Amino acid sequence: MSFGNFNALELGTSAVVDWLLLPLSLEPSTTRTDLTKTFTVVLLIGASVLLTAAEFFGNPIDCITGVSQTNVINTYCWIHSTFTIQDYYLRERGSQVAQPGVGTPDVYDEEEIENKWRFHNYYQWVVFFLFFQAALCYIPKFVWNASEGGLMKTIAEGLNPGLHKEDEVSSRKKVIIDYIVKHIRMHNGYVFKYWFCELLSFINIVGQLFLIDRFLGGEFLTYGPRVAEFTEMDQEERVDPMIYVFPRMTKCHFHKFGPSGTLERHDAFCLLPLNILNEKVFIAIWFWYVILATLLGALLLYRIALVALPGLRPRAMHKHNKAVPIETVEAITNKTSIGDWWILYVLSRNIDPLIYRDIMTKLSKEIETANSNMPYNSGGLYSSSSV
16 A cells, blocks of 8 residues: 555645644754744734834824813723724715714614624733733643653753764663663553644644634634635725724714713724734734644644554654665564654654664664564564554
C-alpha cells in the first residue's frame, strides 16, 4: 500500500502547524519554531495592549448632544451602551439617516426596541476579552510542560558536535541507546499526552470561535465570508459588515430632569473611534483561527492515521532524516511501540543528522540482538506490534 498522500500531509500539515501553531514544544533549545509557536498569544496580547493606547485613537467614545456636560454624556453612554437600528443600514445616508444604522426612531415601543434596535456594549470588554483568549491559547503549552517533564531535553542534551567533544558525544549516544533499549514499549503515555495537547489545541481554537461569536452577538462565525463578499455586492444593496458589527457612529439616549422637574430625553450622537481598530483585529483573528482550526483538524486526522496504519510511521520518520536507510527505520519501527517511534521521530529533528544515523544504526543492532536472544518468546518485548 502506498503512503505517498500521507507523506505529503506530514510535510504540508504537520510542518506548517509546527511552524505556526500554539506553543506546544518538544524542542530542547530555543529555535525559531519555538518563537513562532507563540504567535497566537502574542497577536492577542498585542491587540489588547494596542486597544488601550488612547493617544493613537483619542477618547474611546465622543458624543454630540444638546447637554452642555459632554463628559457626563460620554461616560454615561460608554457605561450604559449605545445602539443602532437594523433597518436603517440600507437607508440613504445624508437624506434619510445621518450615518448607517443611525437615525431618529419611528417609535419607541418595547417591541420595536427588542426587534430592531442593536445595543452595543461589547467595546467595554474587548481588551479584557482578548487577554482572556490569550490565556486560553496558552493552556495547551502549560499542560504539556507540566506533563512532559523535560524528557526530550534530557535525551538530546550533549549531542551537538559543535559544542561538545567527540568522546562526550559518543558517550551520550551510548546512553541514549541503552535508555531506549531498557525502556522499550514504555513511552506510549508520552506520545498520547502530546497528542492530547494537540487535541486540546483544536478544541480550544474551535471553542474560541463560538465564544467570540457569542461575545459579538452571533455575528462572528459569518464575519469573514461577509467581509470577503462585500466588494462583490451592488453598491445600493450592500451593507459593510464591519460597520454593521463594529459601528463607528451610534446613538445613545440620556435622561435627566429639567428645571421644572419634568423628565427629559436627550439624543446623543456618538463616535466610537476604537471600532476602526476592532473591525481589523477581529477580521484578522477570524482568518487566523480558521486557518489554525483547519490545520489542526488535518493534523489530528494524520495522528489517527499513524495509529491505524503502522506502515506510515517509518516513512514519516525517513522523510525527516534521509541519512538513515529506510530499511533501518523499518526494522526499528517494527520492533517498537508507537511511543518509542515518537521519541525517535522527535529526536531526529533535534540532533545532527549524522549523529542520529549512528544512533539508529546501533539501536537497530541492539534490538535485533536482544530479539535473537529470546527465540522462544515470539510474543515478547520486541515482537512486531501495530501499536
